[in-house]
Amino acid sequence: MTPYLTPRNIALLAAAGSAAMLLAAWGFQHLGGLAPCAMCIWQRWPHALAVLAGGLSLISPLAAWLGLGGALATAGIGGFHTGVERGWWEGPSTCTSGSIEGLSPEELLNQILAAPVVRCDEVPWEMFGLSMASWNMLVSLGLAGVWALAILSARRGV
Template sequence: MTRNGLILIAAGGSAAMLAMAFAFQHLGGLAPCALCLWQRWPHAAAVVIGVLGLALPGAALPLFGAVAAGASGGIGGYHLGVEQGWWEGPATCSGGSEVGELSVEELTAQIMAAPVVRCDEVAWSLAGLSMAGWNAVLSLALMAIWLVAALRAYRV
């Protein structure tokens, strides 16, 4: 397979994983925790890198794609360890709004209405692997595809 074909598969894989994450969130009603959100950013970067990689020759962009996929896989592995109780997860999460302009009552109401999503609880699993575990496995496979694409850049 050609370099660009491999880039299409790798970037398409990241796009598919993002689509599945959003489907679980918006269609399945599974709110993401902080670690779930962190795993999405490298996939988004991999999609952008893929578009650029199709337009520009060389091995650099596929290598960046491999780093992005590996980063998501690493975060997924970390998240899996948190879910399994192998190590502690992040102690805090952050809200998405400015609190400086809210009254105490408005802030309290916002805090009380916010869903609590714990990083150490498995919300969904398939074949004994949670979403974080599947992200780790699939992201590492995508990283391998990116690396092969980088190697193909050196073939004439």
């Protein structure tokens, strides 16, 4: 490896990737006017953990395991969210439309009034046929690979 590709620098690169993902999400929200659903917010927390792990990697190479866990966690949530958006499975009842079968008019009205403003089973934006949740999953899997490289290079003592 070159002197620049140290385990610490690789971990910082992965953390910067998660920071970029958070900045993009906030940009879509605050500049683009796309309010996040509950599952979108869930996907942000592991990225924040990975950014923290990047900072901790300056102290200990073991922090890369925390970053790897964060990247895999947000990829998993993004994958689940993608399935909800595509109708492959139901999402949490707190952020999807759910079934209205067998509801009385009063119960239906209560369900409508209690529904969140932004639903998890609708795609507000997509690029190349992939939603933000899908892109988060793919990019996060790539970041997990970078974290794994940081771990492997630290084990080799590079």
